[in-house]
Amino acid sequence: MQQTNRLNGLMVILAVLLLFPRLFGEEPAKTIEGVWQGTAVSGQTRQKVLLFVAPPRNGVYSGAMISPEGDSSVNLDPIHLNGNQVDFELKEWGLKFEGTLSPDGAGIKGQYMQPKSPVSFIFTRESQRVSKFAEQYEEKEYDVPVRDGVHLHTIVFSPKVRTEALPFLVDRSPYGWDGAAYNLNGSMSDLAQDGYFFVFQDIRGRYKSEGQFVMLRPVRDRKDSKSIDEATDTYDTIDWLLKNIPGNNGRAGILGQSYSGWLTEMALVEPHPALKAASEQASPADMFLGDDFHHNGAFRLSYGFEYASMMETGKNNKTFEFDQFDTYEWYLNLGPLREANARYLDGQRPTWNNFIAHPNYDDFWRALAVQNYIGRGTVPNLNVGGWFDQEDFAGPWRIFAASETPESRQYNYLVVGPWNHGGWEWGGGHRLKSVEFGSDTGAYFRSNIQAHWFAYWLKGKGSLNLPRIQLFETGLNQWKSYDQWPPKGMRERKLYLHASGEASFDAPSGSDPASDSFVSDPAHPIPYRQRPISQTYGGAAGWATWLIEDQRFVADRPDVAMWQTQPLESDVTIAGDVVADLFASTSGSDSDWVVKLIDVNPPNLTDDPPMGGYQLMIAADVLRGRFRNSFERPEPVKPNEVVEYRIDLLSHDHLFRKGHRIMIQVQSTWFPLIDRNPQKFVPNIFEASASDFQVATQRIFRDTKHPSAMILPVMGSGN
Numbered sequence: 001m002q003q004t005n006r007l008n009g010l011m012v013i014l015a016v017l018l019l020f021p022r023l024f025g026e027e028p029a030k031t032i033e034g035v036w037q038g039t040a041v042s043g044q045t046r047q048k049v050l051l052f053v054a055p056p057r058n059g060v061y062s063g064a065m066i067s068p069e070g071d072s073s074v075n076l077d078p079i080h081l082n083g084n085q086v087d088f089e090l091k092e093w094g095l096k097f098e099g100t101l102s103p104d105g106a107g108i109k110g111q112y113m114q115p116k117s118p119v120s121f122i123f124t125r126e127s128q129r130v131s132k133f134a135e136q137y138e139e140k141e142y143d144v145p146v147r148d149g150v151h152l153h154t155i156v157f158s159p160k161v162r163t164e165a166l167p168f169l170v171d172r173s174p175y176g177w178d179g180a181a182y183n184l185n186g187s188m189s190d191l192a193q194d195g196y197f198f199v200f201q202d203i204r205g206r207y208k209s210e211g212q213f214v215m216l217r218p219v220r221d222r223k224d225s226k227s228i229d230e231a232t233d234t235y236d237t238i239d240w241l242l243k244n245i246p247g248n249n250g251r252a253g254i255l256g257q258s259y260s261g262w263l264t265e266m267a268l269v270e271p272h273p274a275l276k277a278a279s280e281q282a283s284p285a286d287m288f289l290g291d292d293f294h295h296n297g298a299f300r301l302s303y304g305f306e307y308a309s310m311m312e313t314g315k316n317n318k319t320f321e322f323d324q325f326d327t328y329e330w331y332l333n334l335g336p337l338r339e340a341n342a343r344y345l346d347g348q349r350p351t352w353n354n355f356i357a358h359p360n361y362d363d364f365w366r367a368l369a370v371q372n373y374i375g376r377g378t379v380p381n382l383n384v385g386g387w388f389d390q391e392d393f394a395g396p397w398r399i400f401a402a403s404e405t406p407e408s409r410q411y412n413y414l415v416v417g418p419w420n421h422g423g424w425e426w427g428g429g430h431r432l433k434s435v436e437f438g439s440d441t442g443a444y445f446r447s448n449i450q451a452h453w454f455a456y457w458l459k460g461k462g463s464l465n466l467p468r469i470q471l472f473e474t475g476l477n478q479w480k481s482y483d484q485w486p487p488k489g490m491r492e493r494k495l496y497l498h499a500s501g502e503a504s505f506d507a508p509s510g511s512d513p514a515s516d517s518f519v520s521d522p523a524h525p526i527p528y529r530q531r532p533i534s535q536t537y538g539g540a541a542g543w544a545t546w547l548i549e550d551q552r553f554v555a556d557r558p559d560v561a562m563w564q565t566q567p568l569e570s571d572v573t574i575a576g577d578v579v580a581d582l583f584a585s586t587s588g589s590d591s592d593w594v595v596k597l598i599d600v601n602p603p604n605l606t607d608d609p610p611m612g613g614y615q616l617m618i619a620a621d622v623l624r625g626r627f628r629n630s631f632e633r634p635e636p637v638k639p640n641e642v643v644e645y646r647i648d649l650l651s652h653d654h655l656f657r658k659g660h661r662i663m664i665q666v667q668s669t670w671f672p673l674i675d676r677n678p679q680k681f682v683p684n685i686f687e688a689s690a691s692d693f694q695v696a697t698q699r700i701f702r703d704t705k706h707p708s709a710m711i712l713p714v715m716g717s718g719n
Helices: 005-019 180-185 189-194 230-244 259-267 301-311 327-334 338-345 350-357 363-368 394-402 441-459 543-548
Strands: 026-028 034-042 045-053 061-066 073-082 085-090 095-101 107-113 118-127 129-131 137-145 151-159 166-173 197-202 248-257 275-281 381-386 412-417 469-473 478-482 490-497 515-520 561-564 572-586 592-600 615-624 643-656 661-667 696-701 709-715
Touching (some): 045 118, 137 180, 137 230, 166 230, 166 259, 180 197, 189 441, 230 248, 230 259, 259 394, 275 394, 275 441, 301 350, 327 338, 381 441, 394 412, 394 643, 469 643, 490 572, 543 615, 572 592, 572 661, 592 643, 615 643
Parallel strands (some): 166 197, 166 248, 248 275, 381 412
Antiparallel strands (some): 026 129, 034 045, 034 118, 045 061, 061 073, 073 085, 085 095, 095 107, 107 118, 151 197, 515 696, 572 643, 572 696, 572 709, 592 615, 592 661
16 A cells, blocks of 8 residues: 555656656756756666655755666655755765755765765766746645544645636545655656646545544444544545635546555545545555455565554654564574564554454455445445555455446446556656556556546546546557456466376376475575565665566476466467466465465567567466465365365456467465464464474376366456
8 A cells, every 4th residue: 555645656656757858847947956867876786766856845955866777766855956066865875965056057976874884975966857846836734624523634735726626636645745745746647638627635534633643543433423434534625625625616526646546546435425536546445355455364564564663653644673684584584473563563553453463354344345345335435446556456346346236337437557556657668677568558458548537527527538438458559448347258268287297288198196385495485576575664675666577586496386388379369367276285284375376488589589488477366374274264175185176267368479488386485574473274374483483295186086176267258
């Protein structure tokens, strides 16, 4: 959930400045505002960074230093320019930069001191142009009262020149709004051109708002007239805006991404009558079955630990201070999960304590599941997700599916593109790392879908004329429109596992038991991305794009089982739900099963040689064996007994091209993304001791009685 609004806004600014300078009202930069390409040099180590400097406000500069991949940033406020001397503090790291602007204004050279050695920076101006939509708006701050007397800090941007009554567009967040104006210049620039009252609000108990923060506050009991939740806070905010901000047209919309997407969905549980449109974007739906904190009951360790630490240390974000760079090693040295409270958290993080108290799918988790509260709404909702969302891929799909009811279906829309978490908000969306998508998918979404959506519902402009389901088909790299999901013409085909690492659509023919095996050792877990693994937030790049990493980095590990087809003789398109049907045994009494569906490039690509042999994950997920029959009532696995596991890898729309191979990988650790399963059944893994962890022999069966396969939703005849 932590692709913060500030970071998203900053990244959009970067994309605007670097990629689309002609689209917006711009002026040449006169001082240091703009985008700078930077290189940090420390000894033999070099690291690329981007420095964004916003236009001065009241004579003071501000901005951010950002990793090129956009998954790490440090806020810089203020940035001082005195003559040709530039200085700023990296407050989150306790460091200060001092440098000199070159006479021609094209470069900055300087350094900051760190405990062991100085780090030199050389910045080169990348863009001398800045977008200034925010200057067309007047900014005012309010403390908006809600029904229980709490005041919520709210920033309202009003167009300085208005020729018509305008609707409100609300974005609520737990991450603060220091960079609120950046949104108008970046992620909301297409909307800013159309004209709205933009409303940015700190939710209850966060940053400048009063009250107590509760992570994912449950839906209230309406029988209690004094009860509150995020829906009532949104309702009361819209009501106040209508009565206190003149010049409005009586309509409001709401949008948000990640946690803000969840807040958007909560607003629809009990909507204000003036709420006429919404866009839930990358919202979590079920925190036990498939979003931030768990996937199919398996705990997402690095995310859960770092997010709880960041959000519940105080009213403002505070990242956990690791004492080493490689968090893979740090989490391994942590030992069993019980050590987290004993050594670091001291029982002071409510969310972590809830993880411990609720290891199974109980009423606590069901109360937080969004899909249990929707399906009767009539507020139009544009659900948005990304195929490579590393945090909340399942959420938009579950919310969309739960809203496919007779009452809600006509108001229920879905867009999924080739993006990571929040990737549609910033940049062109032409590529993720080295994987190209052939067009500026993010820019297309913001201008042709999102801006059009709100203009139609809130301002009555144009005709809607949007497909109800619009998906970007990866591999083909084209947008596709559907009127139902899964689409007509899809049929399930099983891609079976065979001997010698082969996979094919032909069923096994041998009657004798056949299997492949590997040894899973929780003391030597498989990293989920290439080491060293930086911390999730506040560290170096990596977290935002790990789903798109080349999977060859685990190819030589003996604890990863692999099968692949021969080069495809024709294209194979999948569109629908992908399910792994695994027949497996373990010598232990519990086990995790991680399954990946991978598109393997031909070894020689004349048009892009570095991508030859690239192994791109199309789908991947984990099932904790104890939950194979019930997420509510875990049970041990009988050692060495063959058990069928069905693992839902969720919906996908992808073309495997002729000449490519389809690969299936199976493993039992994915660390520290997923906590280590002791491989011995214990009632609560959060309370397991070091002695509970054991080595296990895993077997994947592939005979006529136990035909392990990947069930693919194939369009047409397939291969």
